[in-house]
Amino acid sequence: MGEVKRCLQSKNQAFNFYIDMSNRTTEKPITWHLACQVEDIPSDGGACALIEGEQIAIYNFSRRKEWYATQNLCPHRQQMALSRGMIGSAGEEPKVACPFHKKTFSLKSGECLSGDEFHIRTYPVKIEGDKVFVGM
Amino acid sequence: MKPKKIVVVGNGMVGYKFCEKLIAKDTGKSFELVVFGEEPRVAYDRVHLSEYFGQKTIEELTMAPLSWYAENNIRIHLSDPVMDIDRDTKTVRSHHGIVESYDYLVLATGSAPFVPPIPGVEKDGVFVYRTIEDLDMMKDHAKKSKRGAVIGGGLLGLEAAKALLDLGIRDTHVIEFAPKLMPRQIDDLGSRILEHKLNELGIQIHLQKNTQDIQGDERIESMLFADGSILEVDMLVISAGIKPRDEVAKMSGLAVGSRGGIVVNDKMETSDPSIFAIGECALVHHMIYGLVAPGYEMADVVVSNLLGGEKEFKPFDMSTKLKLIGVDVASYGDPFITSPNCKTIVYEDTQKGIYKRMNISLDGKELLGGILIGEAEQYNMLLQTVKNKTILPPNPEDLMLGSRGGSEEAGAGVMSLPDDALICSCEAVTKGNICHEVTANGISTLDGIKKCTKAGTGCGGCVPMVKDLINGTLKEQGVYVRNIVCEHFDYTRQELFDLVKINGHKTYNEVLDSLGKGDGCEVCKPAVASILASLWNEMILKKGQDTIQDSNDRYLANIQKGGTYSVVPRIPGGEITPEKLIAIGTVAQKYNLYTKITGGQRIDMFGAHVGDLPDIWEELIEAGFESGHAYGKSLRTVKSCVGSTWCRFGLHDSVSFAIEIEERYRGLRSPHKLKGGVSGCIRECAEAQSKDFGIIATEKGWNLYICGNGGSKPQHAILLASDISSEDCIRYLDRFLMFYIKTAEPLTRTATWLNKLDGGIAYLKSVIVSDSLSIGSLLEKEMQFMVDTYACEWKEVVNNPELRKRFTHFVNVPQQKDPTIQFEGMREQKRAMEWVK
Numbered sequence: 025m026g027e028v029k030r031c032l033q034s035k036n037q038a039f040n041f042y043i044d045m046s047n048r049t050t051e052k053p054i055t056w057h058l059a060c061q062v063e064d065i066p067s068d069g070g071a072c073a074l075i076e077g078e079q080i081a082i083y084n085f086s087r088r089k090e091w092y093a094t095q096n097l098c099p100h101r102q103q104m105a106l107s108r109g110m111i112g113s114a115g116e117e118p119k120v121a122c123p124f125h126k127k128t129f130s131l132k133s134g135e136c137l138s139g140d141e142f143h144i145r146t147y148p149v150k151i152e153g154d155k156v157f158v159g160m
Numbered sequence: 161m162k163p164k165k166i167v168v169v170g171n172g173m174v175g176y177k178f179c180e181k182l183i184a185k186d187t188g189k190s191f192e193l194v195v196f197g198e199e200p201r202v203a204y205d206r207v208h209l210s211e212y213f214g215q216k217t218i219e220e221l222t223m224a225p226l227s228w229y230a231e232n233n234i235r236i237h238l239s240d241p242v243m244d245i246d247r248d249t250k251t252v253r254s255h256h257g258i259v260e261s262y263d264y265l266v267l268a269t270g271s272a273p274f275v276p277p278i279p280g281v282e283k284d285g286v287f288v289y290r291t292i293e294d295l296d297m298m299k300d301h302a303k304k305s306k307r308g309a310v311i312g313g314g315l316l317g318l319e320a321a322k323a324l325l326d327l328g329i330r331d332t333h334v335i336e337f338a339p340k341l342m343p344r345q346i347d348d349l350g351s352r353i354l355e356h357k358l359n360e361l362g363i364q365i366h367l368q369k370n371t372q373d374i375q376g377d378e379r380i381e382s383m384l385f386a387d388g389s390i391l392e393v394d395m396l397v398i399s400a401g402i403k404p405r406d407e408v409a410k411m412s413g414l415a416v417g418s419r420g421g422i423v424v425n426d427k428m429e430t431s432d433p434s435i436f437a438i439g440e441c442a443l444v445h446h447m448i449y450g451l452v453a454p455g456y457e458m459a460d461v462v463v464s465n466l467l468g469g470e471k472e473f474k475p476f477d478m479s480t481k482l483k484l485i486g487v488d489v490a491s492y493g494d495p496f497i498t499s500p501n502c503k504t505i506v507y508e509d510t511q512k513g514i515y516k517r518m519n520i521s522l523d524g525k526e527l528l529g530g531i532l533i534g535e536a537e538q539y540n541m542l543l544q545t546v547k548n549k550t551i552l553p554p555n556p557e558d559l560m561l562g563s564r565g566g567s568e569e570a571g572a573g574v575m576s577l578p579d580d581a582l583i584c585s586c587e588a589v590t591k592g593n594i595c596h597e598v599t600a601n602g603i604s605t606l607d608g609i610k611k612c613t614k615a616g617t618g619c620g621g622c623v624p625m626v627k628d629l630i631n632g633t634l635k636e637q638g639v640y641v642r643n644i645v646c647e648h649f650d651y652t653r654q655e656l657f658d659l660v661k662i663n664g665h666k667t668y669n670e671v672l673d674s675l676g677k678g679d680g681c682e683v684c685k686p687a688v689a690s691i692l693a694s695l696w697n698e699m700i701l702k703k704g705q706d707t708i709q710d711s712n713d714r715y716l717a718n719i720q721k722g723g724t725y726s727v728v729p730r731i732p733g734g735e736i737t738p739e740k741l742i743a744i745g746t747v748a749q750k751y752n753l754y755t756k757i758t759g760g761q762r763i764d765m766f767g768a769h770v771g772d773l774p775d776i777w778e779e780l781i782e783a784g785f786e787s788g789h790a791y792g793k794s795l796r797t798v799k800s801c802v803g804s805t806w807c808r809f810g811l812h813d814s815v816s817f818a819i820e821i822e823e824r825y826r827g828l829r830s831p832h833k834l835k836g837g838v839s840g841c842i843r844e845c846a847e848a849q850s851k852d853f854g855i856i857a858t859e860k861g862w863n864l865y866i867c868g869n870g871g872s873k874p875q876h877a878i879l880l881a882s883d884i885s886s887e888d889c890i891r892y893l894d895r896f897l898m899f900y901i902k903t904a905e906p907l908t909r910t911a912t913w914l915n916k917l918d919g920g921i922a923y924l925k926s927v928i929v930s931d932s933l934s935i936g937s938l939l940e941k942e943m944q945f946m947v948d949t950y951a952c953e954w955k956e957v958v959n960n961p962e963l964r965k966r967f968t969h970f971v972n973v974p975q976q977k978d979p980t981i982q983f984e985g986m987r988e989q990k991r992a993m994e995w996v997k
Binding site for chain 2: 059060064065066067068069070071072073074075079082085087088099101102103104105108109110111112113114115118119121123124126128138139140141142143
């Protein structure tokens with residue numbers, strides 16, 4: 025269990041993406057949804073996409089050549105805001121900080137890193153050409 | 161080796177804590193866990209249950225989310241109590257018929273409210289107070305109720321009374337059979353003070369009342385007491401004590417006490433050595449412990465013994481401190497011991513509602529116990545004094561009353577405790593544990609300590625002590641605490657500012673690559689963004705730089721509850737034409753915005769969708785407005801009074817000077833926000849002395865004040881120079897602001913900066929007025945560069961299609977607004993929906 029790390033060759037670039045199995049109670053096969061174009065997500069930042077009626081925050085962590093996706097809702101005050109947060113790292117752990125009260129969450133596990141008992145859903149991301157896909 | 165299977169019956173706080181401790185300590189994975197819970201949800205914090213009505217959501221009260229159990233391979237069955245234990249085959253059978261075998265069985269079935277056999281307890285409107293479901297039912301009923309009562313004046317009963325108040329029942333009564341409140345914790349005098357305090361808060365206390373009948377048809381209407389009196393009520397909460405849930409244990413033939421409770425030994429073993437009982441269902445030392453801390457300790461005892469350790473459950477200290485409806489109540493050690501077995505010191509202040517008692521050994525050397533009501537700040541120290549048998553000082557009352565007049569700090573006492581002093585009794589964390597984390601692992605924040613030791617995560621009562629220990633330990637280490645920016649930059653802001661300037665770095669990634677490490681974070685990104693803006697004054701949303709800005713700067717607007725933004729155009733000096741007022745009104749009407757006059761003499765428009773911001777600004781700019789930088793750590797406003805143009809007292813034209821200054825420093829990025837004010841005479845209508853810089857007209861010129869502050873720690877500005885000309889005033893301001901920008905720590909206002917500055921105002925005066933460092937002309941030159949390169953950020957966004965595109969909620973459906981945003985009406989305008997607390 026835990027995280028499965030894979031590499032996907034896409035054109036000449038390698039992207040890491042993560043499937044966090046620990047979040048899933050049932051191991052349903054992943055369906056990949058086209059979310060947006062690569063250029064839609066700012067470098068080292070995030071943006072929100074509407075996928076199957078759900079608000080998904082997608083992050084282009086270009087410093088690390090990694091992509092992540094999480095729920096857009098910050099569980100602390102139930103605000104649709106994570107995609108507008110600053111991303112960064114705590115040690116090696118990639119994280120996002122909610123713009124409202126700076127609660128931080130791991131982009132890998134969804135765990136709240138500021139000491140609260142919150143948890144956010146994370147989703148795998150894959151890049152094909154100039155398109156961004158999110159697995160749900 | 162195949163792991164042994166532990167079945168945990170009950171998923172309350174103690175059942176959960178058992179799982180948590182086992183997972184943490186069982187590193188060899190020698191056990192697997194199966195949990196049965198009767199309630200439909202996973203374990204939550206019952207101690208803080210009443211907060212469910214006030215500040216907290218179910219999620220916040222939850223001990224760990226369902227996913228935590230899955231992550232740790234714990235199989236959990238909710239809404240499914242265990243009905244039967246077959247000790248011969250070592251299996252349990254649940255209500256839904258699930259049969260599970262066990263190697264070890266842990267009973268954590270908790271307790272149920274004890275309901276006395278009063279006729280009518282089954283009536284509609286009579287409740288017990290234990291689970292979230294109970295609370296939800298009370299919530300519904302409270303809507304149609306005006307007067308409520310609680311049977312039980314103990315700890316839980318008073319908590320329930322608070323819950324009734326929180327539910328909006330203003331007329332709340334507490335009925336207690338005993339002649340005092342909280343009979344297990346406090347004495348008669350204490351009870352009287354507490355009664356008085358609760359009366360003031362609208363809670364009526366009825367002591368020595370024996371309820372005989374609950375009257376009404378289907379629904380409760382009144383209560384009849386043994387003395388013949390009657391109290392009319394719409395709802396009643398029974399909180400008369402607890403009874404251990406021992407039914408399943410009893411049926412399977414385990415030994416139980418005559419008044420309930422599963423009999424266990426010091427190792428929490430029941431009469432069957434493969435079955436344990438912990439928490440409120442366990443009868444240990446002939447008693448039931450109805451608090452969470454001893455329950456956690458019991459869980460720890462079982463975990464230790466299962467993993468091959470030797471641990472016994474010792475008689476547990478039942479000291480408690482709690483805030484009851486805003487009143488601090490604490491009892492520690494032995495609160496009731498009396499003369500001739502001890503000497504007692506009592507302090508009573510009926511005016512403030514404070515009662516304190518300490519029981520001292522006959523030789524006067526040791527503290528045995530005591531009570532605190534109305535003020536319990538000293539609780540932690542007193543408790544430690546009892547536990548560690550610390551020798552008392554010559555005036556022991558100082559411990560309970562706080563030091564009066566002496567220079568000795570109360571917090572200093574913490575460091576004198578022995579290493580094995582228990583600081584957090586919920587999680588059994590000692591002073592030594594905490595200090596070790598600070599010295600050996602460099603943990604220096606409360607959050608950090610909470611994470612690695614769990615101290616302070618239970619009842620939270622020890623948090624002030626943990627903080628004192630962190631700071632005390634840091635000080636003891638004698639380390640000069642250099643305020644580095646964050647883990648990614650080993651520099652202070654001032655050092656970073658100089659290095660960025662010398663190296664000519666223009667982007668965040670350049671700065672991080674050459675001066676830092678890692679990938680940055682929400683602390684250093686905006687700090688570096690501010691430095692870059694203060695140095696080069698380039699458009700802050702330039703490609704790649706938008707995502708290092710704090711959210712407000714990234715969208716050039718202030719994010720508000722619900723995720724909408726507020727818009728504030730600049731109105732220099734607070735002066736505005738009728739045409740511009742109409743323009744603001746037209747825009748606010750068109751985009752349905754809530755409008756309010758701000759404290760800085762301008763107009764704020766709230767409730768704008770992120771996608772509307774560029775259109776709103778296009779219209780505002782068309783009408784002659786520019787950005788007000790209300791979103792930035794930068795100059796906000798320069799407030800002015802009416803001044804000599806209209807006012808019969810005015811000495812100079814304060815409005816014109818305020819406009820000149822506001823336009824000079826508009827857009828200037830700084831470590832924190834900046835506010836200014838200009839008053840036309842000594843009456844000071846612009847309140848300039850509460851600003852970062854304030855200018856007051858005199859007969860001969862202007863007086864310049866600096867480093868004032870309103871806000872949470874108001875501070876008057878200090879006079880920097882008197883009777884100066886407008887030119888000198890601006891020259892000094894240039895120097896002052898630039899010196900502050902270059903040397904202050906991130907997010908430090910000018911007042912705090914001055915308070916920390918070596919040499920204080922005398923030094924600052926010498927730098928700015930006497931130019932003692934010979935940097936005056938450099939500072940002026942740097943400021944002039946900022947003035948010359950100013951451009952309105954919103955104008956650039958409005959005219960740049962690439963930047964405009966960034967202002968959208970959904971990148972894949974840019975025209976759609978966030979559907980979760982909702983408003984309510986209020987006084988003919990709208991407001992944001994209240995968020996979840």
